[in-house]
Amino acid sequence: xxxxxxxxxxxxxxxxxxxxxxxxxxxxxxxxxxxxxxxxxxxxxxxxxxxxxxxxxxxxxxxxxxxxxxxxxxxxxxxxxxxxxxxxxxxxxxxxxxxxxxxxxxxxxxxxxxxxxxxxxxxxxxxxxxxxxxxxxxxxxxxxxxxxxxxxxxxxxxxxxxxxxxxxxxxxxxxxxxxxxxxxxxxxxxxx
Numbered sequence: 069x070x071x072x073x074x075x076x077x078x079x080x081x082x083x084x085x086x087x088x089x090x091x092x093x094x095x096x097x098x099x100x101x102x103x104x105x106x107x108x109x110x111x112x113x114x115x116x117x118x119x120x121x122x123x124x125x126x127x128x129x130x131x132x133x134x135x136x137x138x139x140x141x142x143x144x145x146x147x148x149x150x151x152x153x154x155x156x157x158x159x160x161x162x163x164x165x166x167x168x169x170x171x172x173x174x175x176x177x178x179x180x181x182x183x184x185x186x187x188x189x190x191x192x193x194x195x196x197x198x199x200x201x202x203x204x205x206x207x208x209x210x211x212x213x214x215x216x217x218x219x220x221x222x223x224x225x226x227x228x229x230x231x232x233x234x235x236x237x238x239x240x241x242x243x244x245x246x247x248x249x250x251x252x253x254x255x256x257x258x259x260x
């Protein structure tokens with residue numbers, strides 16, 4: 069290869085690396101198909117509409133700055149046994165593409181524990197040893213318990229969300245006493 073070809077190839081690779089972008093958009097829907105019925109001489113039914121429908125316009129959406137739409141999402145999957153934890157730094161966490169994501173605000177957190185057949189484990193969300201992500205909780209040492217096959221979801225669609233500091237840690241821990249079986253979890257974090 070001559071010098072001009074090498075320089076051209078280098079420039080093309082450099083420009084393509086600079087042009088890489090990640091966009092996130094979509095809609096979160098929580099649907100129900102519930103009917104509550106009372107029969108007492110007559111039949112009375114209570115039905116439920118969708119529990120939640122939130123459209124995330126992402127970068128470039130209409131009025132995004134005022135809506136505070138999420139522009140980043142990270143999914144973490146893992147397996148933990150009794151008294152084992154993992155801590156994620158929300159100011160420096162890798163996404164599915166291997167890119168480092170730095171959240172400044174968290175708008176969505178979801179934690180799914182095990183599957184439909186999992187019956188033993190209870191997980192703790194929050195309460196990291198240091199620099200705790202405490203904004204959604206009452207204090208830094210607070211945490212939430214999520215039972216096996218359960219799903220916890222927190223959504224803050226307004227612009228403020230939950231602020232992330234320069235070293236804010238979110239911990240996931242299997243706190244089941246005397247349970248030795250490994251349990252899977254899936255953690256979703258969305259924000260800007």
